[in-house]
Amino acid sequence: MDDASSSFEITINGTKRHFNVEPWVTLLDLLRERAGLTGTKKGCDHGQCGACTVLVDGQRVNSCLMLAVMQDGKEVTTIEGLAAGNELHPLQRGFIQHDAFQCGYCTPGQICSALGLIREGKADSVDSIREFMSGNLCRCGAYSNIVAAIEQARGQL
Amino acid sequence: MISLPHFPEHLQKLGPHTGKPLDRVDGLAKVTGKALYAAEHHRPGLLYGVVVSSSVARARIRSFDTADALAEAGVVQVFTHQNRPKLASRSKKWRDQDTPKGSPFRPLEDDRVLFSGQPLALVVATSFEAARHAAALVRIEFDEIEQPETRLLERLGQGKAPGRAKGGFTPPPGPHGHPQQALKSAFARVNADYLVSAEHHNPMEPHAATVFYEEDGSLTVYSKTQGPVGEQAFLSAVLGLKKDRVRVLAPFVGGAFGSGLRPQYHLVLAAMAALELKRSVRVVLSRQQMFTFGHRPYTWQHVALGAERDGKLVSLVHEAVAETSKFESYVENVVTWSARLYPCPNYSLNHRVVPLDVYTPLDMRAPGAVTGLFAIESAMDELAHELGMDPLQLRLVNYGEKDGLTGHPYSSKELRACYQQAAGRFGWEQRWSEPRGRREGSKLVGWGMATGVWDAMQVPASARARLHLDGRLEVASATTDIGTGTYTVMTQIAADVMGLSLESVEFKLGDTSLPEAPLQGGSFTVASVGSAIKAACDGLRDQLFKLAQKMPNSPFYARSQAEVEFRDGRLGLPGHPEAALSYAQILRQQGVSVLEEEVKVLPNLLKQRGYSLATHSAVFAEVQVDEELGTIEVTRMVTAVAAGRILNPKTSRNQLLGGMVWGISSALHEKSELDLELGRFINHNLAEYHIPVQADIRHLEVVFVEEQDEIVNPLGIKGLGEIGVIGVAAAIANAVFHATGRRVRHLPIRLDDLL
Numbered sequence: 012m013d014d015a016s017s018s019f020e021i022t023i024n025g026t027k028r029h030f031n032v033e034p035w036v037t038l039l040d041l042l043r044e045r046a047g048l049t050g051t052k053k054g055c056d057h058g059q060c061g062a063c064t065v066l067v068d069g070q071r072v073n074s075c076l077m078l079a080v081m082q083d084g085k086e087v088t089t090i091e092g093l094a095a096g097n098e099l100h101p102l103q104r105g106f107i108q109h110d111a112f113q114c115g116y117c118t119p120g121q122i123c124s125a126l127g128l129i130r131e132g133k134a135d136s137v138d139s140i141r142e143f144m145s146g147n148l149c150r151c152g153a154y155s156n157i158v159a160a161i162e163q164a165r166g167q168l
Numbered sequence: 169m170i171s172l173p174h175f176p177e178h179l180q181k182l183g184p185h186t187g188k189p190l191d192r193v194d195g196l197a198k199v200t201g202k203a204l205y206a207a208e209h210h211r212p213g214l215l216y217g218v219v220v221s222s223s224v225a226r227a228r229i230r231s232f233d234t235a236d237a238l239a240e241a242g243v244v245q246v247f248t249h250q251n252r253p254k255l256a257s258r259s260k261k262w263r264d265q266d267t268p269k270g271s272p273f274r275p276l277e278d279d280r281v282l283f284s285g286q287p288l289a290l291v292v293a294t295s296f297e298a299a300r301h302a303a304a305l306v307r308i309e310f311d312e313i314e315q316p317e318t319r320l321l322e323r324l325g326q327g328k329a330p331g332r333a334k335g336g337f338t339p340p341p342g343p344h345g346h347p348q349q350a351l352k353s354a355f356a357r358v359n360a361d362y363l364v365s366a367e368h369h370n371p372m373e374p375h376a377a378t379v380f381y382e383e384d385g386s387l388t389v390y391s392k393t394q395g396p397v398g399e400q401a402f403l404s405a406v407l408g409l410k411k412d413r414v415r416v417l418a419p420f421v422g423g424a425f426g427s428g429l430r431p432q433y434h435l436v437l438a439a440m441a442a443l444e445l446k447r448s449v450r451v452v453l454s455r456q457q458m459f460t461f462g463h464r465p466y467t468w469q470h471v472a473l474g475a476e477r478d479g480k481l482v483s484l485v486h487e488a489v490a491e492t493s494k495f496e497s498y499v500e501n502v503v504t505w506s507a508r509l510y511p512c513p514n515y516s517l518n519h520r521v522v523p524l525d526v527y528t529p530l531d532m533r534a535p536g537a538v539t540g541l542f543a544i545e546s547a548m549d550e551l552a553h554e555l556g557m558d559p560l561q562l563r564l565v566n567y568g569e570k571d572g573l574t575g576h577p578y579s580s581k582e583l584r585a586c587y588q589q590a591a592g593r594f595g596w597e598q599r600w601s602e603p604r605g606r607r608e609g610s611k612l613v614g615w616g617m618a619t620g621v622w623d624a625m626q627v628p629a630s631a632r633a634r635l636h637l638d639g640r641l642e643v644a645s646a647t648t649d650i651g652t653g654t655y656t657v658m659t660q661i662a663a664d665v666m667g668l669s670l671e672s673v674e675f676k677l678g679d680t681s682l683p684e685a686p687l688q689g690g691s692f693t694v695a696s697v698g699s700a701i702k703a704a705c706d707g708l709r710d711q712l713f714k715l716a717q718k719m720p721n722s723p724f725y726a727r728s729q730a731e732v733e734f735r736d737g738r739l740g741l742p743g744h745p746e747a748a749l750s751y752a753q754i755l756r757q758q759g760v761s762v763l764e765e766e767v768k769v770l771p772n773l774l775k776q777r778g779y780s781l782a783t784h785s786a787v788f789a790e791v792q793v794d795e796e797l798g799t800i801e802v803t804r805m806v807t808a809v810a811a812g813r814i815l816n817p818k819t820s821r822n823q824l825l826g827g828m829v830w831g832i833s834s835a836l837h838e839k840s841e842l843d844l845e846l847g848r849f850i851n852h853n854l855a856e857y858h859i860p861v862q863a864d865i866r867h868l869e870v871v872f873v874e875e876q877d878e879i880v881n882p883l884g885i886k887g888l889g890e891i892g893v894i895g896v897a898a899a900i901a902n903a904v905f906h907a908t909g910r911r912v913r914h915l916p917i918r919l920d921d922l923l
C-alpha cells in the first residue's frame with residue numbers, strides 16, 4: 012500500500028504537520044492513529060453521531076467523513092487545540108461547571124460542534140441550540156446541561 | 169442568565185465536600201481530550217485487528233478463503249476457528265461475573281454459526297485501513313444454512329422457567345391466595361398484554377481492547393469494561409495464563425449501561441492474537457458490530473388487575489415471557505416489582521424464557537425493571553381510568569408500607585414524599601380527568617404519571633488508603649467510572665472522612681493492580697466501593713491517632729478518638745488550636761514515610777436482615793401529540809427520587825436527567841429491529857437505531873427527596889444509576905393515552921400508532 016501514499020500538510024491546532032498516508036485514510040483515523048490526537052472520538056465512523064466533530068478552516072465537520080488527503084493546506088482545530096495553555100476555553104469551562112457530560116466520550120465533539128455553532132450565529136436561543144446541536148449524540152443524556160454550558164459560554168466569546 | 173441548579177440544604181451532611189454540587193474531578197481530562205479510552209493507548213508496532221462477522225444466523229462453515237486477505241500488504245494473520253491458538257476447552261472456564269445458566273459463547277470455537285453477526289475471523293494487520301480492507305476480502309462458504317428461530321410471539325407457550333440461574337435474579341414465588349377467583353369477583357378489572365422491544369446499549373464509545381504484549385510475555389490490557397477484576401480472571405482462565413500475567417486497566421470508559429458487564433468477544437480475540445503473534449494488538453468493534461452481542465430482551469407481558477370500588481387491589485397477575493439465546497438462559501427480574509410495590513392478598517407471578525437464534529441478552533440499564541414497570545404502571549393507569557379515579561390516588565390507595573412480597577418493612581421508603589413533591593412541582597392537581605380534554609393549537613396535551621422502584625444493593629468491595637509524608641492522600645479501588653461520577657464521589661468521601669481538601673486527595677480506579685472491586689452495575693458502586701473507601705479512611709484515622717498519642721508530650725495522650733477532630737489536614741482538639749498537629753508532622757516525627765490501610769467491606773447482613781432495601785421514584789410527564797401527524801413530544805417531565813443521602817447533587821442530577829432521557833428513548837425512540845427471516849438486527853447503525861437527539865429533549869426536572877437510612881449501608885446512600893429510567897416509559901405512555909384516548913401497550917410508541 013506504500014505506493015499509493017500521498018504527501019500533504021495540514022496545520023493542526025496551529026502547528027503545520029507533514030503526512031504521508033494512503034488516500035483512503037480518513038481525517039479521523041489520521042488524527043487518532045497517526046497524529047497522536049485521540050481527543051477526537053470515533054463513535055460510528057458513518058457521520059451519524061458527531062463524536063468526531065472538529066473544525067476545518069473554522070467550520071464544524073464530521074472528521075470520519077473527510078479523507079485526510081483532501082485537507083492539504085487546511086487548518087484543523089481539535090479539542091486539544093482549544094485551551095490557551097492552562098487557560099481553558101469558555102466552552103470547556105462551561106461544560107465542567109454545568110456538568111455537561113458523564114462518560115466524556117461525546118464531549119470533544121460536542122464542544123467543537125458548539126464552537127462552530129456559536130460562530131455560525133446559531134446559539135442565540137435555546138431552541139436554536141437544541142436544533143443545531145442535534146448532530147451530536149450523547150448517550151448518557153446530558154443534553155440539558157450541554158445547552159446550559161453553551162448558553163453560558165456564548166456570552167464569554 | 170443561566171444559573172446552576174439550586175440544591176437544598178438537607179443534602180449536605182457527611183462533611184464539607186459530600187452533599188455539595190461539586191464539579192467532576194475528571195472533568196478537566198474529559199474537556200481537553202486528555203482522558204484516554206480503551207482504543208487510545210498506543211505503543212510503537214501496535215497491530216490492528218478487524219473482526220469478520222457472519223452474514224447468516226444458523227449454519228455450518230464449510231470453508232474459508234483467506235488467500236486474498238493474506239496477500240494484502242500489511243496483513244499479518246487471519247485467525248479463524250481452523251488456525252486459532254488453543255483456548256480453554258471447558259465451558260466453565262468461560263464463565264464471567266454476570267453469566268446466566270448455560271454455556272457461554274466462545275469466539276472461533278468451531279464451525280457452527282449460532283447467531284447473525286457472529287465473529288468468524290479476525291484479520292490482523294499493521295494498520296487499521298489494511299485490516300479493514302482485508303477483512304472484506306475474507307470469503308466464507310456455508311453449509312446447512314437454516315432458517316433461524318426468531319419468533320418469540322409464536323412461541324409464548326413454549327417458555328420455560330429459568331430457575332435460579334443468574335446473580336441478582338430472584339425467581340418469582342408461587343401464587344398467593346386465589347388470584348383468578350378474586351379477579352372474577354372484582355369490581356373493576358384490567359386484562360392486557362404489553363410488549364417491550366429489544367434494545368442495544370450503544371454506548372458512544374464502541375467496545376475496544378488494546379492489548380500490549382510485554383517483554384516477559386505478560387499482557388497489559390486496556391479494556392472497555394465495567395469490571396476489570398472480572399475480566400482479568402476471565403482472560404486468565406480462557407488463555408490459560410496465571411492471573412499475575414494479565415493486568416486489565418480501564419481508567420476511562422465511554423459509557424456502558426451494562427454492555428461492559430460481561431467480557432465480549434473482541435477482548436478474547438485481541439488477547440489471543442497478541443499472545444500468538446507476540447505483538448501488541450488492538451481490536452475495536454464497528455458500530456454495526458455493537459449490535460452483535462448482548463441486548464435488552466424482547467419481552468411479552470400479561471398483566472391482570474382486579475380492584476374494589478375504592479381502588480384497593482384484590483388480584484394481581486403479572487407474567488412475562490422473554491427471549492434468550494440457544495446457548496444461555498438469560499433472565500432478569502421483570503414481574504416481582506409489581507407485587508413488591510402493591511401489596512395484594514391474591515397474586516400470581518411468572519417468568520419464562522424462550523430460546524431463539526440470537527445472541528444472549530445482557531443486563532441493560534435497570535434490567536427487568538424498565539420492562540416490568542412499563543407493564544404494571546400502564547396497567548395501573550388503565551385501572552384508574554376504569555375506576556374513574558385519579559391515577560396518583562390509585563397509587564396512594566395501594567401504597568405499600570411494607571414489601572408486598574416479603575412482608576418486610578423498608579429500611580426507608582419516602583415514595584409518598586416523591587409523589588407529593590413531584591406532583592406539586594408538576595402541577596398535577598390541575599389535571600383534567602377526560603382523555604382528549606386539552607388542546608394547544610393542532611396538538612393534544614396529555615399528562616401521565618408512574619412509579620419507579622429499584623433495589624438498593626451493596627456487595628463486597630475492597631479499598632486502600634495511603635497517607636503520604638507530604639500530606640497527600642491516595643485512595644484506590646479497582647472499580648470503574650463509566651460516566652457515573654465515581655472518581656468524584658470517592659474523592660469527596662475520602663476527603664471528608666480524612667478532613668482534607670479535595671486537591672490533596674487522589675482516587676485511583678480501573679486497574680487490577682488495585683484492591684478488588686465488584687462489577688460496576690446495579691446502582692451499587694457507591695454503596696459498595698464508597699463504604700470500603702470510608703472504612704479504609706476510618707482505619708487511617710485510627711492509625712494516625714495512635715501515632716499521635718505516642719509522640720513525646722502528646723496533647724492527645726489520655727484522650728479518646730471521639731474527643732479529637734480530623735480537619736484541614738490536622739489532628740486537633742476542639743477548643744485547643746495550639747494542640748493541632750498536621751498529619752505530615754505526625755508522620756515525620758514518628759519516622760513513618762507512609763501510612764496505609766487496606767480493607768474489604770461486606771454488607772452488614774445482620775443489620776439489613778428483616779428489611780427490604782429499595783430506591784423509589786415518582787415520574788410525571790406531559791406530552792403533546794400532533795393530531796394530524798401523530799408526532800409525540802415530551803414537553804416536560806418531573807422526577808422525584810428517594811435514594812438516601814445524595815453525595816453530589818450535581819453529578820446525581822445529571823445521572824437522573826440521563827435516566828429520564830433513556831426513558832424517553834424507550835418510550836418513543838429506540839428499538840432493535842430483528843429481521844425475522846434473517847435473524848439479524850437490521851437497523852444496526854445510529855441513523856436507523858433512534859435515540860433522542862438534543863432537539864428531542866425539553867424541560868426535565870429532578871427533585872431529590874430527603875431520605876435518611878441508617879440500615880442500608882454505612883453511608884446511607886442507595887444508588888442512582890438505574891432509578892432515573894424506571895417508570896418513565898409508562899408515565900409517557902399514560903400521558904399519550906390521556907392526550908389521545910389511545911392506549912398503546914408496546915414500546916416504543918411511534919407516530920403510526922396514533923394515526
